Amino acid sequence: MELAGVAVRRLDAPREVEVPPHLLTTDAAALVTRDDIDVVIEVIGGIEPARSLILSALESGASVVTANKALLAEDGPTLFEAAEKAGRDLYYEAAVAGAIPIVRPLRESLAGDRVTRVLGIVNGTTNFILDKMDTSGAGFADALEEAQALGYAEADPTADVEGFDAAAKAAILASLAFHSRVTAADVHREGITEVTAGDVRSARDMGSVVKLLAIAELREDADGEAVSVRVHPAMIPRSHPLASVREAYNAVFVESDAAGQLMFYGPGAGGAPTASAVLGDLVTVARNQRDGTRGAGESAYADRAVLPMGETRTRYHLAIDVEDKAGVLAAVALAFAEHGVSIQTVRQEGRGNDAQLVVVSHGATDAALSATVDMLRTMDIVREVTSVMRVEGTEE
Amino acid sequence: MELAGVAVRRLDAPREVEVPPHLLTTDAAALVTRDDIDVVIEVIGGIEPARSLILSALESGASVVTANKALLAEDGPTLFEAAEKAGRDLYYEAAVAGAIPIVRPLRESLAGDRVTRVLGIVNGTTNFILDKMDTSGAGFADALEEAQALGYAEADPTADVEGFDAAAKAAILASLAFHSRVTAADVHREGITEVTAGDVRSARDMGSVVKLLAIAELREDADGEAVSVRVHPAMIPRSHPLASVREAYNAVFVESDAAGQLMFYGPGAGGAPTASAVLGDLVTVARNQRDGTRGAGESAYADRAVLPMGETRTRYHLAIDVEDKAGVLAAVALAFAEHGVSIQTVRQEGRGNDAQLVVVSHGATDAALSATVDMLRTMDIVREVTSVMRVEGTEE
Numbered sequence: 001m002e003l004a005g006v007a008v009r010r011l012d013a014p015r016e017v018e019v020p021p022h023l024l025t026t027d028a029a030a031l032v033t034r035d036d037i038d039v040v041i042e043v044i045g046g047i048e049p050a051r052s053l054i055l056s057a058l059e060s061g062a063s064v065v066t067a068n069k070a071l072l073a074e075d076g077p078t079l080f081e082a083a084e085k086a087g088r089d090l091y092y093e094a095a096v097a098g099a100i101p102i103v104r105p106l107r108e109s110l111a112g113d114r115v116t117r118v119l120g121i122v123n124g125t126t127n128f129i130l131d132k133m134d135t136s137g138a139g140f141a142d143a144l145e146e147a148q149a150l151g152y153a154e155a156d157p158t159a160d161v162e163g164f165d166a167a168a169k170a171a172i173l174a175s176l177a178f179h180s181r182v183t184a185a186d187v188h189r190e191g192i193t194e195v196t197a198g199d200v201r202s203a204r205d206m207g208s209v210v211k212l213l214a215i216a217e218l219r220e221d222a223d224g225e226a227v228s229v230r231v232h233p234a235m236i237p238r239s240h241p242l243a244s245v246r247e248a249y250n251a252v253f254v255e256s257d258a259a260g261q262l263m264f265y266g267p268g269a270g271g272a273p274t275a276s277a278v279l280g281d282l283v284t285v286a287r288n289q290r291d292g293t294r295g296a297g298e299s300a301y302a303d304r305a306v307l308p309m310g311e312t313r314t315r316y317h318l319a320i321d322v323e324d325k326a327g328v329l330a331a332v333a334l335a336f337a338e339h340g341v342s343i344q345t346v347r348q349e350g351r352g353n354d355a356q357l358v359v360v361s362h363g364a365t366d367a368a369l370s371a372t373v374d375m376l377r378t379m380d381i382v383r384e385v386t387s388v389m390r391v392e393g394t395e396e
Numbered sequence: 397m398e399l400a401g402v403a404v405r406r407l408d409a410p411r412e413v414e415v416p417p418h419l420l421t422t423d424a425a426a427l428v429t430r431d432d433i434d435v436v437i438e439v440i441g442g443i444e445p446a447r448s449l450i451l452s453a454l455e456s457g458a459s460v461v462t463a464n465k466a467l468l469a470e471d472g473p474t475l476f477e478a479a480e481k482a483g484r485d486l487y488y489e490a491a492v493a494g495a496i497p498i499v500r501p502l503r504e505s506l507a508g509d510r511v512t513r514v515l516g517i518v519n520g521t522t523n524f525i526l527d528k529m530d531t532s533g534a535g536f537a538d539a540l541e542e543a544q545a546l547g548y549a550e551a552d553p554t555a556d557v558e559g560f561d562a563a564a565k566a567a568i569l570a571s572l573a574f575h576s577r578v579t580a581a582d583v584h585r586e587g588i589t590e591v592t593a594g595d596v597r598s599a600r601d602m603g604s605v606v607k608l609l610a611i612a613e614l615r616e617d618a619d620g621e622a623v624s625v626r627v628h629p630a631m632i633p634r635s636h637p638l639a640s641v642r643e644a645y646n647a648v649f650v651e652s653d654a655a656g657q658l659m660f661y662g663p664g665a666g667g668a669p670t671a672s673a674v675l676g677d678l679v680t681v682a683r684n685q686r687d688g689t690r691g692a693g694e695s696a697y698a699d700r701a702v703l704p705m706g707e708t709r710t711r712y713h714l715a716i717d718v719e720d721k722a723g724v725l726a727a728v729a730l731a732f733a734e735h736g737v738s739i740q741t742v743r744q745e746g747r748g749n750d751a752q753l754v755v756v757s758h759g760a761t762d763a764a765l766s767a768t769v770d771m772l773r774t775m776d777i778v779r780e781v782t783s784v785m786r787v788e789g790t791e792e
Contacts, residue, residue: 099509
């Protein structure tokens with residue numbers, strides 16, 4: 001392979017790696033449409049000008065390797081259709097979970113299986129923060145500050161801590177796993193800014209750990225099978241393979257009918273890991289071009305609907321400060337029963353003024369669970385609902 | 397795709413899945429050479445007749461998907477050359493670690509990276525036994541008996557507990573990771589039959605766990621880089637991602653220059669997981685045939701030598717029962733020094749007649765470490781060397 005050119009913003013910017021000056025250009029649009037270019041690698045990120053450049057490249061007959069999760073999650077189908085029309089490859093292993101091979105396994109290795117669920121820790125920043133909170137007992141603000149000091153979180157951490165980055169990856173994973181078109185707008189998203197040291201302690205007490213999960217799963221609804229796709233913090237048992245994913249590492253846990261439970265683990269970000277994934281794609285695309293063929297394109301034949309969050313079945317863990325008087329447990333249990341939510345366990349902690357109930361529900365619709373929490377908050381005997389968190393990685 | 401025929405040993409054997417009788421035949425050799433056959437799936441196992449059938453199929457113009465680790469490890473190059481000559485595909489994802497996608501990631505995803513080490517838990521039976529010994533304190537014999545009662549070990553467990561199965565997979569992984577031809581005969585192999593409850597306890601005392609590892613790594617030798625490939629029990633720190641692989645699960649941990657540390661986890665055996673891997677390969681091969689192309693063939697360009705075990709650098713953990721008198725520690729330390737082996741930690745436990753030294757060495761050649769152990773065994777002050785085990789998953 002021969003490097004034909006590199007489009008940069010500024011020709012004279014200092015660079016770690018020396019690039020022969022004649023290869024540099026600031027005119028990306030002209031570079032990607034040159035006749036002698038076979039493959040374009042896009043690592044700009046963001047929506048524009050990345051989208052226009054990728055579309056121009058494909059139209060001009062080049063294949064594309066991209067690491068652009070935001071663009072794929074927002075407007076993947078436009079890109080896939082352009083690749084299909086041009087008869088060219090569009091590869092994007094680096095867009096989800098950095099160097100971890102997950103796109104190729106979902107597209108190819110599991111092509112003869114039926115994936116039923118994907119649970120991913122796909123954002124290193126939030127995993128670092130939650131891991132720190134778990135190991136040190138720190139609150140969110142302190143853990144974020146440490147992550148920033150160590151370079152794991154940006155000065156403006158919004159994209160990470162509010163779950164936008166994870167939501168883009170969830171959309172891509174759901175599209176691949178369920179052969180359907182799922183975009184970032186379809187993803188129910190909650191970040192980790194409201195996770196407290198108390199939530200983390202509560203999780204620890206029940207042998208669990210709090211992780212920000214990107215979840216995509218097949219669910220029955222009235223019209224057959226639909227896709228639930230969401231990003232939110234959740235408690236998972238410490239015995240779950242995802243629980244041992246520490247610091248800024250990523251992992252994607254896949255459940256399928258035949259293969260059972262698989263997990264793919266590794267660094268989720270960084271220049272070198274991204275380069276590893278990009279180069280792997282580049283080798284494949286180059287082989288395809290040499291052989292006059294192309295790899296598998298978009299697979300959206302299943303065309304499943306996305307289930308609204310309210311209809312998604314989840315489990316809840318709640319910690320509730322209550323008045324210490326007779327009948328409190330019965331009243332709380334009644335609030336759950338009224339919404340058709342079955343309680344799996346309830347534990348009463350403390351006495352007198354510090355009485356606390358810790359309730360874990362069975363699976364119920366998110367709407368029913370939310371309504372239950374709303375009702376609890378209006379009850380006189382409830383002082384405060386101190387922790388509300390979904391529970392994943394267990395049977396309903 | 398259309399199922400053209402199924403070769404079986406007995407036409408009237410009871411089957412879980414009903415197959416139309418006209419598809420069944422006992423003449424496998426005739427089936428695989430039929431003109432209308434595009435892909436042959438071989439799941440017989442063993443060397444013959446599997447090898448002859450695969451070679452006939454390739455010569456007749458069919459591509460092959462196989463789960464046959466023993467054959468690939470013994471005679472892979474013959475098969476790869478036949479596939480190359482015939483211009484056909486030979487895929488074998490199911491041959492290593494069941495449904496876990498590891499062949500495709502090594503062949504394709506990491507094609508632009510440089511793999512430096514592969515550590516695999518690739519045999520479910522031995523992992524189940526060692527996990528049971530770790531959690532219950534049982535000895536090898538009791539844990540094996542439980543594994544047999546639960547169907548995790550066969551009546552004759554030799555292939556598993558003596559490491560033959562893992563060695564075949566180690567050869568395949570080493571070939572893929574290092575673009576070289578490595579066969580089962582190149583693999584240094586030690587099983588788990590001599591792992592004692594004391595070894596497991598000793599590991600626990602130092603925050604480690606005993607696993608049977610298939611190891612393939614790049615090592616410097618006089619002529620440049622060589623491949624060390626071996627299967628043996630080893631202590632790894634509990635913080636290592638492989639340490640949390642429980643029961644009969646498999647996992648392959650890969651280190652590379654750019655991607656860093658990756659791990660692939662899942663069920664390593666079983667009918668359905670194997671079928672998942674076989675069908676994934678089948679879909680890829682069918683796509684290739686439709687497009688008149690083939691996937692990446694054997695990659696053996698690096699052609700690295702295999703390093704003899706004696707020259708491989710490892711670390712040792714030793715537990716030594718010694719006489720309780722002055723100068724014992726100095727004498728033991730001298731035995732290490734005489735062989736140029738540097739001690740990382742030494743811990744003295746017990747007193748009086750029960751004095752025990754626990755020594756962990758720095759990395760040294762396996763030959764030097766073996767010679768050190770041999771010398772210790774001849775020393776008057778040494779009552780018994782009670783545990784000798786290599787240490788992996790840490791820095792030298």
